[in-house]
Amino acid sequence: MSFLIDSSIMITSQIFFFGFGWLFFMRQLFKDYEVRQYVVQVIFSVTFAFSCTMFELIIFEILGVLNSSSRYFHWKVNLCVILLVLVFTVPFYIGYFIVSNIRLLHKQRLLFSCLLWLTFMYFFWKLGDPFPILSPKHGILSIEQLISRVGVIGVTLMALLSGFGAVNCPYTYMSYFLRNVTDTDILALERRLLQTMDMIISKKKRMAMTRRTMFQKGEVHNKPSGFWRMIRSVTTSAPGSENLTLIQQEVDALEELSRQLFLETADLYATKERIEYSKTFKGKYFNFLGYFFSIYCVWKIFMATINIIFDRVGKTDPVTRGIEITVNYLGIQFDVKFWSQHISFILVGIIIVTSIRGLLITLTKFFYAISSSKSSNVIVLLLAQIMGMYFVSSVLLIRMSMPLEYRAIITQVLGELQFNFYHRWFDVIFLVSALSSILFLYLAHKQAPEKHMTP
Numbered sequence: 001m002s003f004l005i006d007s008s009i010m011i012t013s014q015i016f017f018f019g020f021g022w023l024f025f026m027r028q029l030f031k032d033y034e035v036r037q038y039v040v041q042v043i044f045s046v047t048f049a050f051s052c053t054m055f056e057l058i059i060f061e062i063l064g065v066l067n068s069s070s071r072y073f074h075w076k077v078n079l080c081v082i083l084l085v086l087v088f089t090v091p092f093y094i095g096y097f098i099v100s101n102i103r104l105l106h107k108q109r110l111l112f113s114c115l116l117w118l119t120f121m122y123f124f125w126k127l128g129d130p131f132p133i134l135s136p137k138h139g140i141l142s143i144e145q146l147i148s149r150v151g152v153i154g155v156t157l158m159a160l161l162s163g164f165g166a167v168n169c170p171y172t173y174m175s176y177f178l179r180n181v182t183d184t185d186i187l188a189l190e191r192r193l194l195q196t197m198d199m200i201i202s203k204k205k206r207m208a209m210t211r212r213t214m215f216q217k218g219e220v221h222n223k224p225s226g227f228w229r230m231i232r233s234v235t236t237s238a239p240g241s242e243n244l245t246l247i248q249q250e251v252d253a254l255e256e257l258s259r260q261l262f263l264e265t266a267d268l269y270a271t272k273e274r275i276e277y278s279k280t281f282k283g284k285y286f287n288f289l290g291y292f293f294s295i296y297c298v299w300k301i302f303m304a305t306i307n308i309i310f311d312r313v314g315k316t317d318p319v320t321r322g323i324e325i326t327v328n329y330l331g332i333q334f335d336v337k338f339w340s341q342h343i344s345f346i347l348v349g350i351i352i353v354t355s356i357r358g359l360l361i362t363l364t365k366f367f368y369a370i371s372s373s374k375s376s377n378v379i380v381l382l383l384a385q386i387m388g389m390y391f392v393s394s395v396l397l398i399r400m401s402m403p404l405e406y407r408a409i410i411t412q413v414l415g416e417l418q419f420n421f422y423h424r425w426f427d428v429i430f431l432v433s434a435l436s437s438i439l440f441l442y443l444a445h446k447q448a449p450e451k452h453m454t455p
Contacts, residue, residue: 006070013056014049021048025380037097040377043090047384050082051391058398061406068409075413076143083146086388090381091120097377124149131421144415147392151422154393157386159426163433166297171441174290178278181271189268193261200254207247301434304427311424396422 022045057075060066066074095116099109127149277283306312399410400423411419 002067003070003073006066007074009066010053010070010074014053017049017052018045020052021045024048037377039093040097040380043085043093044380044384047082047085047090047388050078050085051388053078054082054391054395058395058410061409072409072413075409079143079147079413082388082392083143083150086150086385086392087121087124087146088117090385090388091124092117094378094381094385095120097381101375101378127152131425142415143413144417147414148417150389151393151396151417152425154389154391155396155422155426156429157390158393158397159429160433163430163435164437166293166300166430167434167437167441170290170294170297172290174287174294178275179271181268181275186265186268186272189261189265193258193265196254196258196261200251200258203247203251203254207244207251210244210247297434301431304431304434307424307427308431393422397426 022041025041025044053074057071057078060071092113096109096113098116099105099112105112128145131152278287395410396414396417396419399407399414399419
């Protein structure tokens with residue numbers, strides 16, 4: 001009876017997550033497009049639902065909700081479904097919609113879709129060769145073999161996003177990095193833009209007048225035909241054709257300049273708005289957060305470097321370790337086990353909520369940036385693939401933030417994975433991503449004032 005009640009709770013929550021994913025798909029991703037393939041919407045919503053269910057099960061592990069055997073069963077079912085979707089369903093439909101957009105392959109799209117899926121499976125399986133994730137004890141299609149490869153891709157993606165976010169967040173929030181923009185700078189740039197537009201208009205008028213003159217003189221219609229026309233076109237040219245070619249080249253160059261000036265003007269307006277926003281109470285709050293995240297970024301880079309050099313992976317979750325250090329330093333009586341459970345629950349909850357929110361915002365921006373009416377289905381499926389791998393790898397990494405007594409079922413379900421490898425791999429990719437982001441933002445910040453100072 002308890003198993004049925006537990007299953008009804010899980011099914012109800014999955015229906016809720018599925019509905020939320022469906023609404024997000026309709027209201028955010030596809031609000032500017034007509035939904036042509038409902039299978040894409042179903043796949044995206046199913047991926048989102050089972051990804052959120054994994055986070056729900058993590059919270060249930062900490063709170064002790066549901067029977068332990070029920071949690072284990074739903075962990076198994078959830079992982080099997082999400083791996084089936086990520087490894088078999090989504091890659092096949094990505095190949096199917098890619099082939100469907102190619103007219104020459106339209107009749108044999110099912111065959112070519114299978115070939116693309118087999119190609120994906122080959123490279124997906126070869127991904128395990130250079131990493132210490134293979135286990136000869138398990139079968140080819142076991143959960144351990146599949147989740148180990150999915151984890152490598154997901155952890156790499158998480159580390160790249162985390163490294164860039166740890167650097168970009170303080171750079172965005174802190175007023176220290178804002179350029180000093182005045183109304184004089186904006187007016188000067190707008191004046192240059194207007195002068196460029198006037199030059200484009202005047203040159204296009206000259207081109208129109210030249211074409212009109214050539215038409216009136218009969219240089220457009222009264223031309224010889226046949227072999228003599230070809231010979232004459234090689235040896236001579238119309239009196240105004242060279243001028244038209246030169247003027248058109250000048251117009252193209254000026255139009256490119258006008259586009260750059262327009263983007264620079266919009267950038268200056270945005271910077272000015274950020275300067276005014278930074279003077280408000282909310283802006284000062286985010287400026288303080290920027291300094292906090294700067295300290296966090298430096299600490300994270302330092303700890304990642306230490307972990308890589310000394311090949312170190314923590315065996316105790318950060319909350320318990322932090323409380324133990326504080327209690328020993330202050331010398332006070334404190335129930336470490338009791339409070340570490342509650343603080344770990346809050347910490348894991350914050351990580352889960354911010355991960356889902358941040359990933360959905362990123363996916364929305366990415367979709368708007370590159371989608372079109374023809375490619376929208378493929379891009380949504382790619383985002384579903386990224387989302388599923390991201391959440392699966394989050395479970396691998398969040399496991400370390402949980403006290404030991406709550407890791408038992410998760411470790412048992414995930415199998416004999418090299419958990420230490422994933423944490424070391426995360427530190428390596430995070431360090432590379434963070435240092436590359438620092439270099440990129442430094443160069444961009446350094447070149448921005450020089451670009452606006454050029455006449």
